[in-house]
Amino acid sequence: MLKFLNRDRLSYAVFFIAIAIIGLSVENYYYVQLLTFIGINTILALGLNMLMGYAGQISLGHAAFYGLGAYTTAVLTVHYGFSPWLALPCAILLSMLVAFLVGLPTLKLSGYYLGMGTLGFGMIVHIVFREWSSMTGGSSGFIGIPPLEIGPVSFSQIRNFFYLVWLTVLISFIVSKRLIHSRIGRALRAIHDSENAARAMGINTRNMKLEIFVFSAGLSALAGFFYAHLVSFISPGTFSFIVSIKIVTMVVIGGMASVWGSLLGASLLTMLPEWLHAFSEFEMVVYGLILMLVMVLLPQGLTRGLLDIYERTRSKKDQP
Amino acid sequence: MNEPDRKKTSHKPLLTLNSIAKAFGGVQALWNISFDLKEGMVQALIGPNGAGKTTLFNLITGIFTPDSGEILFDGRPIGGKKVYDLVQVGIARTFQNVELFGSMTALENVMVGQHVRTRCGFWSAVTRTPWMVKEETASRKKALKIMAFVGIDHLANRRSSELSFGWQRLLEIARALSSSPRLLLLDEPAAGLNTVETRQLGTLLKKIQAQGITLLLVEHDMGLIMDISNRIVVLDQGEKIAEGTPREVQSNEAVMSAYLGRSEH
Structure with missing residues (x-):
């Protein structure tokens, strides 16, 4: 256990140094911005991975919580003059409250039915964003969301925003890892493996699923908050069904039940479209092909797959 | 062979079933089942396939609720309690088809x-x-x-x-x-084990009993049952047809015809 904890701490330290080095060395505005988006998507993917990868409950409506976070902070800061830092807890709490209310009935479902339930929820929220024009600006979007600042530090400076997002990613990783390696995490994984046996071990599966669903929604809202203040413009399209699917893809491609997998999945899915501009009209074809190839070759996702390859080559080397 | 029921009188019942009945649609799975399980005993539940053993198991572990009758654990009714609450109370179980994480x-x-x-x-x-x-x-x-x-x-x-x-x-x-259960329910613990493993399992179960844990097992392996049980309850077609020490049950006419007889010709 102790050894394991130390390994975790070491990886956090490496991660922290990597953030600092990248932040200091990357000059190009476009790249810093891209990396910041990767950070936001990592928080999103991590949130869903806690629910899907660890507890085994699928959600096809997670973009709704992402959107709730973004729209709540937009409405509160622009219409009601809240400071963004006051809007942040409001956005997260509202998202968690909605998750709680939606989770009560839907988490009784499982498998395909849970997928359908969350899918429907995501669509409803999307329609609300689009149709409640007086509040949300309707389909033309919401403009003029103020940038973040703390005292003299302004996060309209993309580099500062980069640090802010990635430090949040680091903290989210630590929080998630701690959850996973605890009684709660074991209970979640138990539900994933066999809900029947989990109940027979005295785990209140319904409450446990509800709690992780709410936690997951909170992380998504946090990502939404960052997105809104980074881009300063949001529209319903950013939080549509396709985005929910994209978050699921990040989790699956990166690796289910892996915190670092969320980072890999979010990185790949955020960068791929940028790299593939060269293919112009074939962009989506190549994009789809790459995702298919990853799934065929590394069905456990990037993290597990790459680790397996590493272990295989090492054990080959060990043999004389 | 052990000396069954030697300490019977000094033990109070840990689990009591009072005329339990359960039907699924038109099928009466269990009818008027009553028995006591004394603290510290190993009790086996036997019967041919379809006798209702698994249903009874699921009633005790809270997966099903009995249609009538009551189940008392340590003197308190537990019928209708949730599966996960029963673990808290002190009832643990294993599964017939091993359900690990x-x-x-x-x-x-x-x-x-x-x-x-x-x-x-x-x-x-x-x-x-x-x-x-x-x-x-x-x-x-x-x-x-x-x-x-x-x-x-x-x-x-x-x-x-x-x-x-x-x-x-x-x-x-x-x-x-x-x-830390007080009652451990084992659903066919010897299924899929070879003879050596079954013998080791028997030793382990006796060790568990020595810790003061009461055991109730559904089992088909007669050797194991005769070896470790203090008492045996026999079910057939949803009803209790016999109850007693292994020796009593072995010589019971009804059991012979319903169960042992059928499997031994």
């Missing part, structure tokens, strides 16, 4: 068994308060102790899905013991 290590499986005896929640998991760390260490230590008791501590860090079937059975028993 496959992606977790053997040790983690056993630690999940302590879920109801530990209390770390979301917040304390994240903040890692000193008591949480202490609880975690204690929980790990206890799990390893139980694994040593069952004889599988050398497998602690192996993934449970990688273990052989025999080890998995033992791991499941360790996981159930980990919840």
Whole structure:
């Protein structure tokens, strides 16, 4: 256990140094911005991975919580003059409250039915964003969301925003890892493996699923908050069904039940479209092909797959 | 052979079934089942296929609710309680088809068994308060102790899905013991085990009984049942047709015709 904890701490330290080095060395505005988006998507993917990868409950409506976070902070800061830092807890709490209310009935479902339930929820929220024009600006979007600042530090400076997002990613990783390696995490994984046996071990599966669903929604809202203040413009399209699917893809491609997998999945899915501009009209074809190839070759996702390859080559080397 | 029922009078009933009935649609699965299970005993539940053993098991573990009659655990009614509440009260079980948490290590499986005896929640998991760390260490230590008791501590860090079937059975028993039960229900613990493994299982079950834990098992392996049970309840077509010590049951006419006779010609 102790050894394991130390390994975790070491990886956090490496991660922290990597953030600092990248932040200091990357000059190009476009790249810093891209990396910041990767950070936001990592928080999103991590949130869903806690629910899907660890507890085994699928959600096809997670973009709704992402959107709730973004729209709540937009409405509160622009219409009601809240400071963004006051809007942040409001956005997260509202998202968690909605998750709680939606989770009560839907988490009784499982498998395909849970997928359908969350899918429907995501669509409803999307329609609300689009149709409640007086509040949300309707389909033309919401403009003029103020940038973040703390005292003299302004996060309209993309580099500062980069640090802010990635430090949040680091903290989210630590929080998630701690959850996973605890009684709660074991209970979640138990539900994933066999809900029947989990109940027979005295785990209140319904409450446990509800709690992780709410936690997951909170992380998504946090990502939404960052997105809104980074881009300063949001529209319903950013939080549509396709985005929910994209978050699921990040989790699956990166690796289910892996915190670092969320980072890999979010990185790949955020960068791929940028790299593939060269293919112009074939962009989506190549994009789809790459995702298919990853799934065929590394069905456990990037993290597990790459680790397996590493272990295989090492054990080959060990043999004389 | 052991001396069954020697200490019978000094024990109070831990589990009492009072005229339990359960029907599924038009099928009467169980009818008027009553028996006591005395604390510290090993009691077996036998009967031909379709006799209602599994249904009875599921009633005691809270998966089904009886249509009529009552189930008392330590004098208190438990009919209709949720499965996970019953673990808290002190009833643990194993499954006929071994239901382990496959992606977790053997040790983690056993630690999940302590879920109801530990209390770390979301917040304390994240903040890692000193008591949480202490609880975690204690929980790990206890799990390893139980694994040593069952004889599988050398497998602690192996993934449970990688273990052989025999080890998995033992791991499941360790996981159930980990919840500090007063009553342990075993659903066909010897199914799929070879003769040597079955004999070892018998020894283990006696060791568990010696710890003061009451055992109720559904089993088909007559050798094992005769070896370890203090009492046997025989079901046939949803009704109790006999109850008594292994010797009494063996010589019971109704049992012969319903069960032993049928399987021995």
